[in-house]
Amino acid sequence: MPIKAVVADMDGTLLNSNHRISEYTANVLRGLKEKGIHLIVATGRPYPDVFKTIHKCQLEPDFIITSNGGRIHDGNFKLVREHNIQPDLVEKMVQLRGLLGENNGEAEKKFVTNIYREAEWLTDKLVPQAQAAFNEEFPCQVLGDKLFELRSDDLKGVHEVWFLGHHEELLRLQAFITRTFSSELCCTFSLPYLIDCVPAGVTKGNGVREVAEVLNMKLEDVACFGDGMNDESMLKIAGKAYIMENGQQELKDAVPHGEVIGSNTDDGVAKKLEELFFSH
Known part of the structure; x- marks a missing residue:
């Protein structure tokens, strides 16, 4: 045909x-x-x-x-x-930094969190290789720990959250997200070191x-x-x-x-x- x-x-x-x-x-x-x-x-x-x-x-x-x-x-x-992710759900995803490992009693974060809020790209850490993969006219806003202080009122219009890290760590993260938010989120590997999360469906x-x-x-x-x-x-x-x-x-x-x-x-x-x- x-x-x-x-x-x-x-x-x-x-x-x-x-x-x-x-x-x-x-x-x-x-x-x-x-x-x-x-x-x-x-x-x-x-x-x-x-x-x-x-x-x-x-x-x-x-x-x-x-x-x-x-x-x-x-x-x-x-x-x-x-199709946007519900703001309260984005807030929960931002807080995932402390759920996957303990190091001397303190949460150890082994991945970088990225948020697309309408035309903005927000992240807690600049990864040069990731920045280089995008157009220069689309710079990321590096918020550091302030990213984790964002609340639902700040997180309207978010169409994607993605995590960057080692494949093994991201497999653990994907398993946790699937267990916790399976009815609300769809998470897939677009690359071995990158998980994309969008609304379910x-x-x-x-x-x-x-x-x-x-x-x-x-x-x-x-x-x-x-x-x-x-x-x-x-x-x-x-x-x-x-x-x-x-x-x-x-x-x-x-x-x-x-x-x-x-x-x-x-x-x-x-x-x-x-x-x-x-x-x-």
């Missing part, structure tokens, strides 16, 4: 190791638009950062799914759907469903590309599922029908799209 829409993740999928879209990939994506194929970006990144990347690469997506489905904008950057897959409804399109007409566990939900519902060579093995195991293609550093998405749409 013909593919009418292409949905692509950004990090590890569309973006290369320098967190940029190659000119070759950008040209292929523009060619899709000329063929009338809808282009949808779906990422765990927040919308202020994604908008900058889209401008820089001169992309023209029809829809932009950000924060793993927490926000959906159209191609004119107009808000279509929004908010996933890239449901974001794709929402966009398909707006476009009056069947999910079987959609092709999805991804590399991380936060892509699992959309890969499972798509008519065609493509997993990057560099994708997490856990994802390849979870979506056995997905076709493994080239890596993000080798323009794997663009090469597959050329094969699908431009080789005839």
